[in-house]
Amino acid sequence: MSIDPSLARRRFLFGAGALGASAVLVGCTSNESGADQPQQVAQGGGDNAAKGKQVTIGFSAPAADHGWIAAITKNAQAQAEAFEDVTFKATEGTNDVNQQISQVETLINEKVDVLVILPHDGKALTATGQAAMDAGIPVINLDRIFDTPLAYRTWIGGDNYRMGVNAGNYIAEQMKAKGVSNPVIGEVAGIDSLPLTQERSKGFKDALAKAGLQVGPRVSASFTVETGEQVTTNLLQGASKLDALWNHDDDQGVGVLAAITAANRSEFIMVGGAGSKAAMDHIKADNTVLKATVLYNPSMASSAVSLARLLGQAKGMGDLAEHEIPSSITTYSAVVTKENVDDYLDVGFS
Amino acid sequence: MSGLANEPSTRGDVSEKSPSTVEESVQTGPTKGVRTPSGLRLDIRLTILIGVLAALCAVGYILSPETFLGESNISIMLRLAAAIGVVSVGMTFVIISGGIDLSVGSMVALASVWMTTLATQEYGLFVMVICALAVGLGAGLINGVLISYGKVVPFIATLAMYASARGLAERLSGRQTQTVSEQGFLEFFRGDVLGIPVLIWMLALVFAVGWVVLNRTTFGRRTFAVGGNAEAARLAGINVRLHTALVYGIAGLCCGIAAIMVVARTTSGSSTNGMFYELDAIAAVVIGGTLLSGGRGTLIGTLIGVLIFTVVNSIFTQNNLDTATQNIAKGVIIVAAVLLQTASARTRKTAKT
Numbered sequence: 001m002s003i004d005p006s007l008a009r010r011r012f013l014f015g016a017g018a019l020g021a022s023a024v025l026v027g028c029t030s031n032e033s034g035a036d037q038p039q040q041v042a043q044g045g046g047d048n049a050a051k052g053k054q055v056t057i058g059f060s061a062p063a064a065d066h067g068w069i070a071a072i073t074k075n076a077q078a079q080a081e082a083f084e085d086v087t088f089k090a091t092e093g094t095n096d097v098n099q100q101i102s103q104v105e106t107l108i109n110e111k112v113d114v115l116v117i118l119p120h121d122g123k124a125l126t127a128t129g130q131a132a133m134d135a136g137i138p139v140i141n142l143d144r145i146f147d148t149p150l151a152y153r154t155w156i157g158g159d160n161y162r163m164g165v166n167a168g169n170y171i172a173e174q175m176k177a178k179g180v181s182n183p184v185i186g187e188v189a190g191i192d193s194l195p196l197t198q199e200r201s202k203g204f205k206d207a208l209a210k211a212g213l214q215v216g217p218r219v220s221a222s223f224t225v226e227t228g229e230q231v232t233t234n235l236l237q238g239a240s241k242l243d244a245l246w247n248h249d250d251d252q253g254v255g256v257l258a259a260i261t262a263a264n265r266s267e268f269i270m271v272g273g274a275g276s277k278a279a280m281d282h283i284k285a286d287n288t289v290l291k292a293t294v295l296y297n298p299s300m301a302s303s304a305v306s307l308a309r310l311l312g313q314a315k316g317m318g319d320l321a322e323h324e325i326p327s328s329i330t331t332y333s334a335v336v337t338k339e340n341v342d343d344y345l346d347v348g349f350s
Numbered sequence: 351m352s353g354l355a356n357e358p359s360t361r362g363d364v365s366e367k368s369p370s371t372v373e374e375s376v377q378t379g380p381t382k383g384v385r386t387p388s389g390l391r392l393d394i395r396l397t398i399l400i401g402v403l404a405a406l407c408a409v410g411y412i413l414s415p416e417t418f419l420g421e422s423n424i425s426i427m428l429r430l431a432a433a434i435g436v437v438s439v440g441m442t443f444v445i446i447s448g449g450i451d452l453s454v455g456s457m458v459a460l461a462s463v464w465m466t467t468l469a470t471q472e473y474g475l476f477v478m479v480i481c482a483l484a485v486g487l488g489a490g491l492i493n494g495v496l497i498s499y500g501k502v503v504p505f506i507a508t509l510a511m512y513a514s515a516r517g518l519a520e521r522l523s524g525r526q527t528q529t530v531s532e533q534g535f536l537e538f539f540r541g542d543v544l545g546i547p548v549l550i551w552m553l554a555l556v557f558a559v560g561w562v563v564l565n566r567t568t569f570g571r572r573t574f575a576v577g578g579n580a581e582a583a584r585l586a587g588i589n590v591r592l593h594t595a596l597v598y599g600i601a602g603l604c605c606g607i608a609a610i611m612v613v614a615r616t617t618s619g620s621s622t623n624g625m626f627y628e629l630d631a632i633a634a635v636v637i638g639g640t641l642l643s644g645g646r647g648t649l650i651g652t653l654i655g656v657l658i659f660t661v662v663n664s665i666f667t668q669n670n671l672d673t674a675t676q677n678i679a680k681g682v683i684i685v686a687a688v689l690l691q692t693a694s695a696r697t698r699k700t701a702k703t
Contacts, residue, residue: 063673064672064673088670089670090670091667091670092672092673094625094673095622095625096625096626097615097616097620097622097623098430098433098434098612098615098616098623099430099663101430101615101616102426102427102429102430102663102664102667103667105426105429106417106423106426106664106667106668109417109420109422109423109426110417110668121527121616121618121620121622122527123527123529123616123617123618123620124527124616124617124618124620125616126529126617126618127536127540127616127617147529193524193525193526194525
């Protein structure tokens with residue numbers, strides 16, 4: 001409630017906008033995805049913004065030891081505070097699944113109306129998600145997906161493959177615009193054994209291949225500043241000339257940029273990932289090699305809380321013809337560049 | 351309270367009960383005031399611990415009166431405490447014997463991964479359970495042999511196991527989370543017996559067996575003796591090396607049991623299981639009044655130590671407080687509990703002299 005309401009609305013606006021339903025909160029008349037419907041369904045966007053039945057939302061996420069997770073928790077909290085009719089019960093887990101299970105169990109025991117869960121490990125929390133559903137509490141599964149749809153009512157999360165695709169497309173475009181014929185394109189990945197990293201890399205490779213390009217030197221860090229710095233130093237050492245570089249994660253990107261500065265290199269363009277505030281500031285100032293970042297935005301937590309509220313009030317999403325909240329929502333990995341960065345600064349996480 | 355006073359936590363107590371004159375001579379070291387009725391001092395330690403636990407429960411009850419002491423919340427707390435509680439039993443043995451085990455969390459991870467590989471799961475419930483126990487026991491015995499026969503100090507030997515057991519777990523699982531598809535396992539370990547979750551039964555059983563072994567068997571008394579003064583124990587005819595190896599084996603076995611519990615709770619095995627269990631277990635043991643230098647300690651104290659942390663955890667969860675604050679509180683509790691105990695011990699001493 002302490003938040004400037006216009007700001008909260010704006011944050012949510014993007015979250016929902018990314019879903020192609022930008023008018024859940026605002027009393028808006030646009031009708032994008034439901035455009036084919038000759039008649040608007042009863043539950044319009046205006047109704048959803050109005051104060052409704054009181055809803056208690058339970059929230060559980062892993063420990064905020066990474067900028068992205070910290071932003072997830074903050075966004076969820078802020079979004080809940082923006083609604084008068086939401087009571088928010090947040091538990092901040094550790095990276096011990098055992099403990100997160102007991103926290104979700106506590107929330108079930110307290111009989112919250114809806115649960116929003118970002119599991120530390122989707123597989124390990126599946127049985128607990130299912131227990132909540134069995135207890136009649138709908139679960140919004142945030143990002144890291146449960147093993148079975150039986151464990152959630154709705155999943156909302158990011159699109160790792162498209163992150164790679166959009167990063168690849170942007171780099172291909174830039175190379176074409178600059179007229180670089182045989183560009184050397186580097187990649188700083190995240191933890192290689194994670195499926196999300198594999199998906200990102202595959203998308204990147206596929207998009208470049210479509211443009212007749214390929215990934216050159218590739219290293220993997222582990223989402224921390226320190227490792228980002230280390231592996232990039234090695235990569236730059238090995239590649240005397242680069243034309244472009246994609247770094248999967250803006251948190252580790254702080255280290256990547258540090259390594260680039262230390263090596264005194266500026267002959268290439270760099271694209272980031274996730275969309276941190278720091279990365280966006282660099283893009284806006286245009287004073288580093290970082291020219292763009294592809295989103296994997298923690299604003300999805302804001303959207304998840306909004307969805308939870310609507311579920312609790314038995315409402316659908318205003319702009320969709322469906323009476324019910326969809327069972328799966330994938331956010332879009334937009335490319336943020338100097339041209340559009342102002343539109344995205346509000347979702348940049350620090 | 352008189353029942354608690356019977357807990358032979360100090361060497362004096364042990365010697366009072368010990369039927370063996372050989373061990374008695376070991377335990378009546380000159381430095382410790384064996385002749386003081388140490389049961390009394392124990393009483394005070396335990397009273398303080400129980401007081402802290404009761405006070406925390408009261409705080410929890412005041413903050414969330416509808417749910418905190420409800421049956422389901424108690425079940426939630428005990429099921430959370432189960433795995434760490436079992437690990438702490440093994441840790442109590444190790445610390446009483448004068449050692450330390452930093453590898454417990456990694457051994458839990460390794461056992462949880464090994465028992466959930468597809469190859470193990472094919473053989474069903476019993477093989478999974480035996481596999482976890484064997485892996486835990488095996489890793490623990492490796493620790494023990496390195497320490498007792500290889501003369502590697504416990505800190506280093508278990509530090510090596512801390513790194514390599516988790517590494518092996520990562521290698522075995524390919525850093526993937528391995529889901530349990532064996533329904534028999536899930537049905538049994540996630541189920542109830544007489545209305546009480548199996549995990550809680552297991553916790554109770556491990557504590558009961560641990561208590562009997564520590565306080566009512568020669569093995570237990572030897573553990574105290576080895577921890578109190580290894581050289582004296584050796585001179586008294588105790589095979590200190592073998593005994594030390596076995597104590598680490600017990601710690602490993604407890605990790606195997608804890609792995610079964612974690613797998614039951616998460617329906618999966620993962621190399622990330624058991625992170626920081628070593629710290630939680632050591633904290634619980636120390637809060638429980640076990641001397642870090644060995645020779646003295648109680649399992650009841652350890653149990654209360656585990657429960658104190660669990661209750662704190664529950665209070666924080668129910669009142670939406672963040673992990674950072676919780677960690678600070680944990681630190682304060684550890685220091686406060688130990689200070690209170692030493693202060694009370696000092697008062698007793700001065701009162702007597």
